[in-house]
Structures are given as structure tokens and as C-alpha cells.
Amino acid sequence: MEKAYETYKDSGVEWIGDIPESWDSIKLKFLGYLYSGLSGKKGDDFRREDSEFNKHYIPFTNIANNFQIDSEKLDTVEIFENENQNDVKKNDLFFLMSSENYDDIGKTSVLKDELNNTYLNSFCKGFRLYNQEEVDASFLNYLLSGNIYRKTLSIEAKGFTRINLQMGKIENLPVIIPNSKQEQTQIAAYLDYHTQLIDTLISKKETLIQKLQEQRQAIINEAVTKGLNKNVALKDSGIEWLGEIPEHWEVKKLKYVVDCNKNTLADKYEEDFNINYIEIGNVSIDKGIEKTKVYKYSEAPSRAKRIVKTNDVIISTVRTYLKAITTITEEYNDYIASTGFAVLTATNITHHFLSLITQSDCFIDDIISKSVGVSYPAINASDIMNIPIPVPEADEQILIYQNVEKKVKNNFEAIGSIQTSIQKLKDYRQSLISEAVTGKIDVRDWQQPNS
Missing domain, CATH: 3.90.220.20 (DNA methylase specificity domains)
Structure with missing residues (x-):
């Protein structure tokens, strides 16, 4: 069972509450600055495969679906000649500023790889730290991905058909952070280890769901085309x-x-x-x-x-x-x-x-x-x-439906059970992140197991 810190103090932010004595609360804008994604691209008449303006960019789905930027999932876009200011750098954080649903708005990802000539999607904002010697980007990303920050950013978002988040809401966001970068890095390492274990288990369950779905689809496909x-x-x-x-x-x-x-x-x-x-x-x-x-x-x-x-x-x-x-x-x-x-x-x-x-x-x-x-x-x-x-004839249509329903009933129930299990794991993952990055548990003495 994880232990708590010895002493706590008021963070000064109502929705954050108490934080460890050695931690501070500071607005995000004092730790780094936001920069914009791509503002435009060349017209089709300019497009050619060998163009020097053909660059990689990070699609918003990469940020929405991944806690860490997947450098293998990049798109190609043709940029304006003056868009070098949008190059992404290692340890940059990315905010999804525009989305069609509240669940994705404000999601963050961190770039742990060095990518050359790579740009950011226009629905996103990049965040670059002023001093990487004092702030661990991975810790900050975990913090911003915790429950209280996800809920706060979702509340601040506005819109109907498309929900948007203003830059000022990000810049003035109060964040809590240990004074010691070593402590930040230790918390990030603790979460890297445990979230990887959880994510591996989730991935195995999702693979099983995919196989069950393929099985169900095969039953449906055969029934509606062959009877x-x-x-x-x-x-x-x-x-x-x-x-x-x-x-x-x-x-x-x-x-x-x-x-x-x-x-x-x-x-x-x-x-x-x-x-x-x-x-x-x-x-x-x-x-x-x-x-x-x-x-x-x-x-x-x-x-x-x-x-x-x-x-x-x-x-x-x-x-x-x-x-x-x-x-x-x-x-x-x-x-x-x-x-x-x-x-x-x-x-x-x-x-x-x-x-x-x-x-x-x-x-x-x-x-x-x-x-x-x-x-x-x-x-x-x-x-x-x-x-x-x-x-088919009406009677046969009903017989086909009844036969399929009978065959896929257990399939649906199995998928539902696994999905419930996955959701519990995701909830636990979020709870673990929130507990660690808000100082509710003290992991300074944690050591990664050898096995």
C-alpha cells in the first residue's frame, strides 16, 4: 500500500485542494509558452511528391488517441514557405484545442522522440518548456492528463457543433509541481511502469474483442448473403x-x-x-x-x-x-x-x-x-x-435474423463483459495518475521491480 507525504499545505486553488509541503502551485504560462499548429497549406496546383515543402505533421487523432505521440503515425502535408516556427521539438506537449466532443477537448500528449521538419495540426497547440532542467515534460503531461485537469478543461470549452478551448484558459491554468525535478522524474517513472502494465492488459483485452467482433461479422456476412x-x-x-x-x-x-x-x-x-x-x-x-x-x-x-x-x-x-x-x-x-x-x-x-x-x-x-x-x-x-x-422472402428474413441473434448472443455478452473490464482498468489508470501527480501518494522511494 502506497504511503502519503508527511505534511501538506493548501494549494491556494479550490479545485486542487491540499498538496505536499514541498510542492508549489504556478500558472502554466510561467513554465513555458504555447505555439500554433499549421495555419495553411499550398494549393493542389503546387503539390508534387518531391516538393521541399512536403513535411510531416502530427494529426489531431494522434493526440486524441495517444497519451504519448506515436512518431509512426504521422501524416504528410504541404506547408507555406514561412511556417518553420511550427516545428515540433522533443519534450513538447500538445493540447487538442478543437474537437467535436467534450471527451477529447484539452487532451494532451508529449513528444519523447526527436522529429525533424515535423509540424502540428491546426486543431492543436504546442507547449514548449522554458527550462527543461527544472521541469520534467512527462510529469507535466501526466498531471494535465489527470482527472481534475481533464474535467476543468472540459468545463472551460465552448461550442455546439465543434467545441473549442481558448489559449488563455491553458496559459492561466494553475498547475502543481514538486520543487525537485528528480522527484518529478521519479513520479513519471512510477507512472510509466504501472500504466504500461495496465495498457498491456487493456491491449490484450481489446485484441480479444476484435476477434469476437470479427467472428460476429462473419456470422452476419454469411447469413445475409448465403442464407x-x-x-x-x-x-x-x-x-x-x-x-x-x-x-x-x-x-x-x-x-x-x-x-x-x-x-x-x-x-x-x-x-x-x-x-x-x-x-x-x-x-x-x-x-x-x-x-x-x-x-x-x-x-x-x-x-x-x-x-x-x-x-x-x-x-x-x-x-x-x-x-x-x-x-x-x-x-x-x-x-x-x-x-x-x-x-x-x-x-x-x-x-x-x-x-x-x-x-x-x-x-x-x-x-x-x-x-x-x-x-x-x-x-x-x-x-x-x-x-x-x-x-429473401419475408419469412426467411425473420428466420435468418433469429438464427443470427441466437448465434451472436453469447458473443455480445462476452464483448460486453470485456468492455466493462477494460473500463474498470481505464478508471483505475486515471485514478492512479491523479493520486501520484497530486501528491496523494508518495512514490519517492519506489523502485522498479527487476522482473
């Missing part, structure tokens, strides 16, 4: 990505079996009318719908227009690679979805089979292949409606 009878005669569907289907099945464009965006929110409601809003970040093919928000009508995003009903299928038409696809359950009946979704209502097909076919790899891959754009690939709802799908 249940292994001996049934097959025919060429006429669709390259679909291949052969049972001889007695039909192929129909989606628009002949579903309605699209059937129910739309009226233009006028009472200002205090509450809207339960589903945005793209709330939806995934594996977890369904999570973390919806409630808005007053007068404050709701302009994209809050699509009324969804039980058994509707919603498909994201933007950033289609995210696979934001799910079937609406009774819990979300009459919720309002973003116009970034195509809302499909079964008409000449059972909602059971519609749910399965829209989860199949062949259907999703076709949507992604038809999407246009690089950063935000998108597809029109009309293009989705023209996608051909296999259509």
Missing part, C-alpha cells in the same frame, strides 16, 4: 461485391424497400421544448448509441432535424469510415438525430433483415467506397438508397 441452407442452389447476383446469392432471392435497390428521412422536426417549437439529440460521435456499429445530449429547442444544433422511430436504421453519411450505424431501440424512440445521418425505415423488407444487412461488411464497404473526400469522406443519402441489397 441458412448450405445446400441451396446459388446464382450470380450481378453485383461484384455481393457475389453469389441463393437462387430464389432477389436483388433490389435500397430505395425500393425502405423510406429515407421520413420524419423531420418541425421548424417551430416552444423554446424550452427539450430535444434528445443523437450526433455521429454517439453512435458506433459495435456499441450502438451512447452518451446522447439533451438540448432546449432554442439551443439545439442546427443539424438536429431527423426524428427517429423504433426499428429505424441510422447510417452516418459523413466520415463513413467510422461505421456510425445502428438500429433504433425503444429507448431512443422519438429522439432527434443529426442531418449527418440517413434514417432508413423498412417498408418492403422486415426491419429485422434491414438491421442485419446494414451491419454486413459488404454493405458498409460499399458505402465507404462510394464516399467522396479525404478528411471528411461523405456520401449522399440518394447514393445510399441506390445501393443494391439481397432480399
